[in-house]
Amino acid sequence: MKIMPIRYSADVEAMTRFYEVLGLRTGPVSRPGGWVEMPAEAGMLAIHRSSGEDVGRCELAFEVDEPLEDVAERLRAAGFEPGPPMDEGYGHSLRVQDPDGVWVQLNRYDRDLYT
Template identity: 75%
Template sequence: MRVLPIRYSSDVEAMTRFYAVLGLTPGPVSRPGGWVEMPADAGMLALHRGDAGRCELAFETDEPLEDVANRLRAAGYAPGPVLDEGFGRSLRVPDPDGVPVQINAYDRELYT
């Protein structure tokens, strides 16, 4: 799994410039321009159009999401259903504090 924080902003373009100055390089952009991937050495920062200042913890996996969900259930956690998304598939599971964590399996052909 790769760490994927999602930073929401009302101005994705300005945030992209800011994080580029910090040293991240813009990567794939969604077709409608609502979000940008900024790969890093240890993961990736995703910039999404949305409520400014909100941040969400997500992970990207190559493992089938059904396997991840089954492992979570076996350990006593309650993941939501695997959902088809515009970027691939995802599932959410509340962490021990009740904060949702998103796990994504990307199909880059869907959005780049």
């Protein structure tokens, strides 16, 4: 079984670019461009075009294996401004808003703290 959050967005292209910057790759795309699959190592993100109440629905969290400072630098270089890394009980986290203003959380776990 794979986890596949569905992210509804008014701008599928901008949303796809945002998640490519985070490290996902673009997979299958619908011919009219209404949805994109973005496979990941432990699941997949599906981005679907929407309007009205569904836009922005879904908050996401990803576990990252690289230093959060590296992720933050890459986001800034692409024009996205992340918040500061936060010291958490399980490691560190970083939050950033996607193009629709929805918060995405990136977690770097310290397994000695987490387990």
